[in-house]
Amino acid sequence: MAAESEFVLLPSEAESYVENLQCFEIKEIGSSRWMVQHEHIEKLHMQAVVSASRNEDEFVKEFLISHQKVTTLVWELLTIELWKSHVFTRLMKMSVDHEPEQTFPCYVVLYHEVTLAGLLEIVLYHQAACEVADDVMLDVADFCCRKITFLISKQAKGVNLYEETELDAVTGTSATGRQELKRQYKQIQFQVTVKAVSILKYIIDHLNSLPLSIMTHLLNKNDMICCFVELIENPPWTARKKDGHSVKFINGKWQKIEDGELMKLTKLEGQVWLSLFCLLMNPDCQRKYEFNSHNKTVVLKIRGRLLEVIVDQLPCLNDLQRYLEHLAFMEPPAVKKEVVLEQVPEMRERLLTDHKDKWRAIAELHATTILFPSRDDVQRYAQSLASTYSLDILEKYVCDSPKCALCGQEASKRCSRCQNEWYCGRECQVKHWTKHKIACNMMTDMK
Structure with a gap:
């Protein structure tokens, strides 16, 4: 057991924070009560990172499971996602004529999504957490699919994500408040998507213990098999700088990679390969996946990517290689159609229904508290930041310099x-x- 001084939170503090987690409405985002919970979730995430890094008792995870609060984290994640798409976009339009003087109140709200995704990434690695959140795991899976398909769409438009998320951070040092928020938004979108890849990998690992509708959504509604192929064909976390050097997004930052090391798989790339392997090789998935001429052609494209250097790093891909060779020369069996009652992602649908025609009013409210906050509001945000991030223990576990x-x-x-x-x-x-x-x-x- 670590010394008391090496805890971000003591187990008793962590349990108290978890017990008091609650679901906030979207209009309450940025309020005093919301900021208190944001601070608590941030510290829970920090402690979870420390426990996992030290391979010690993951008591934060245990408390979230035993108190059945994983569902609360999912609710908070979806509210922030909808806030970004329906409220933040309106706030940015309001800032065209009036530049915000302080961007960190808005940044705190935006970054809340990264914290929640990071905490869920650690917790959902464990099957017990996925099972206790059974009713909302479809919402989580769909959230991850939306993030990944959004990233793929940016790639299709020719966006260089290294330049967008890294170079703009340097060239934007003299940016206006509005430009700064746009840059932060893009960085956060990318960070959340990277975490979504990990979360989806864990969901795929636990498919056999989750509702059947999740498998159906992944395979046939979102066609994640083709999405993973696209991530392998055109990895958004690999880029070439203007000076000719290659970079990869590793452990939360872009790192220079020598040309001789480009074929060395990162953890993120390995997760994509393994996710694709599980979906294609799982017998239940094979029976459910609706193959046609298009997606068969897409899947067979990765034969050219299964080089010896890749298979040596992930030996299980030998089985995938044989499966693809077999698939190339014969038609896949017809999918057996079954009459089933399909589950829908209820939590997000409920949020959208409850807030229909209310987004403008919420944006106007948040313009005064988040985009153009009073001095008292700014002090409140500053107090939360000061108390949350003044923790030297975390510096041992931060990969970024x-x-x-x-x-x-x-x-x-x-x-x-x-x-x-x-x-x-x-x-x-x-x-x-x-x-x-x-x-x-x-x-x-x-x-």
């Missing part, structure tokens, strides 16, 4: 007052002070 808040280069110096911003040197810190001053003063006052 800190980056300069101005130029984006690796940083070694931290703001001595608020302890939240990093800089590569004195020059960048001085240049960034006019932008950082208000938040720094407020966070320092709160501490």
